[in-house]
Amino acid sequence: MAVPLLPVLTILLLIGTAFFLFPLLFRFTLQTIGSHVRSRTLSRRQILRARANADAKSASSSASSAHTSIDSEWQKIENENNGNNNNTTTRSNADRDWDGVIGFFHPFCNAGGGGERVLWAAIKATQERWPNALCVVYTGDHDADKDGMLERVKIRFNIPLYAPRLTFLYLSTRRYVLASTWPHFTLLGQSLGSLLLAYDAFNLLVPDIFVDTMGYAFALALCKLLFPDVPTAAYVHYPTISTDMLGTLDDEVAGRGANAGLGRGWKGQLKRRYWHLFAYLYSRVGGSIDVVMTNSSWTQGHIRSLWGPFRRRLGEKDDIAVVFPPVAVAELEEAIPVDQQSEKERGPYCVYIAQFRPEKDHTLILTAFAEYFTSLPSPPSSSSNNSSRPATTPRLVLIGSVRDDSDEKRVYKLRLLARELHIQDAVDFVINASWPQILAWLRKASVGVNGMWNEHFGIGVVEYQAAGLVSVINDSGGPKCDIVVPVDGEPTGFHASTASEYARGFAKALNLPPDEALAMRRRARKSAKRFSEDVFAKAWIGQMEKLVRLRTKSQL
Known part of the structure; x- marks a missing residue:
């Protein structure tokens, strides 16, 4: 029996109309909700703006001078940008x-x-x-x-x-x-x-x-x-x-x-x-x-x-x-020299600056450092007495912030792992370090470490380079693609994936001849200029x- 054509067309038309109108109705409903939300927050907006204007007017002289400094800093950036790009659009006062x-x-x-x-x-x-x-x-x-x-x-x-x-x-x-x-x-x-x-x-x-x-x-x-x-x-x-x-x-x-x-x-x-x-x-x-x-x-x-x-x-x-x-490249360059004299102040320290999160893979770095440490010709005793240790003993320094209880537990487990690996006396944990503390370690360290697989970028790695450290980083993500790349055709660090590869990287970085090490530090610092503030x-x-x-x- 033939199906009546008119009812079928009517049904298809209704379905098509509903399919077409539903997105419009959906958007209209959400925009109506948005309009209601905006009207309800209008008074808070006015209060916040009035408070900001009042705070700006009543700010102390020190705050006012800081604001003036902000204006002058931007003027410097703007002038540099205009000088380097002839196509930069002239910014009107209304825009500013x-x-x-x-x-x-x-x-x-x-x-x-x-x-x-x-x-x-x-x-x-x-x-x-x-x-x-x-x-x-x-x-x-x-x-x-x-x-x-x-x-x-x-x-x-x-x-x-x-x-x-x-x-x-x-x-x-x-x-x-x-x-x-x-x-x-x-x-x-x-x-x-x-x-x-x-x-x-x-x-x-x-x-x-x-x-x-x-x-x-x-x-x-x-x-x-x-x-x-x-x-x-x-x-x-x-x-x-x-x-x-x-x-x-x-x-x-x-x-x-x-x-x-x-x-x-x-x-x-x-x-x-x-x-x-x-x-x-x-x-x-x-x-x-x-x-x-x-x-x-x-x-x-x-x-x-x-x-x-x-x-x-x-x-x-x-x-x-x-x-x-x-990255605070300029500040690091000013605070940390990279020359013959500074080389005398650096020790065989490997620093890893990273939050204590699972993806940072501190476990891999501890395991790798233990492999390197135990491979030394005369590994120092793992006893708690450090007084007999020579100043040239390699050390791993883990610097990072702790956000909550889970991070604290993670640090505790890492300390236990260091003890199980018999390197507890060669590992330092620096928790929630201030910027001066970080600078101090970057000044006296020789190697910067990154252990995260597919790190999206790696600000800490750029800080290593700006401070003149030789980097040993994961062979993936941003550190591999953008940061630890050749400069003037020569390397600026070493890439690794496994614990053994990291151990070999530590050995290479810490045993570079003095002239070669200084040359690599200078190339690393040159590379870091691409990431300045x-x-x-x-x-x-x-x-x-x-x-x-x-x-x-x-x-x-």
Whole structure:
């Protein structure tokens, strides 16, 4: 029996109409919610701006001089940029006087790691460029007040910030982005949690520009859906998922992530499909971001492969830019000489500057150092009496911050491992070191170590180079692709993957002839100039100007 054509066409038309209207209805609903949220936070915005203006006017003479210094520092950067780039757009007074609100989404801003250095250096550069703008940091660090955080930033990173134009808004839902909250489907759970966290942030204040500096791409997508007129930017330290991660499912090498070797069997296949689905969602949300910056060419390659197709489909014209993280290269050069005299002050110390997190793989470095240490012709006794040890005894110095109880337990286990390896008297743990302490170790050390597989960039490695250390780093990620690369056709350090390769690297670095060692230190320092704070400031401002133009255009 023939099927009536009219009812079938009617049904198809209804389905097509629903399919077409649902996205429009979805966007309209979210934008209506966004409009409501914005209206409810308008009074807080006015209060914060009024308070910032009052604080700026009543600031002490010392704070005022610091602000003047900020202006002069930016003028120096701006002049250099204009001198090096004839195509630089002339900045109008109206652009410089832009006084909008820039929201920085960084829920763990008090952690004290390399990602936090990027955040504070970005805010400093933004304050230099737009001194009348209000920078707002969305954080979940309720245990640290504004004065305490700024003091820690000054001590840890030597980055002074202008307090009157900086505000912290405290999030109440940070637990939803913790891995411990999502024991299963962690990637998806944390991403969904970031949506709740971002909505929490917007209910505190809707900014004029929204910048994520921790890797919460889903939060930026939500901002775009709620507030289409708010430009968004992502500074990506590490892709949430990548082809390398998928590869670890079949890789049982230690240090390759918690999921290494879990791709076998039906559970492994299920995980693989889940990761591919998440990669698709991650690519979709990444495609909606207005300005994307990555911290290395390694990260750029992964983000381009994931986000690039969707960005092109949505008409995004700007390419994904590499903005190398800021490193205190100039300060290190001034504080630490690299010459014949300084060579006499260096000892056979191998320093590893890294937070005590699992992915930093301190276990690998301890194991490698033990292999090297026991291979010495006459290894010193492992007794607790150090008085008989010669000054030339190699030492491993682990320098890093401890964030919470889990980090403290991790350090305790590392101490136990050092004892089990019989090298406890040749290993130093320097916890939550101040910048002067770090400088002191960089001044007297000979070797800088990096143990993380696929480190996204490696600020600590650049610090090694700027301080004139010979680097022994993991043969992967940013340290391999961007940092420890030949200069003038000659090496600036050594690459390694296994404990034995690291042990051989330590031996080579610590046994270089004096002239050869000094030459390599000088090449390393020359390489580090590519990652200075001034270079970062210029690149960051170049990307931020795109956002300000987008925001200004949307308000016309």
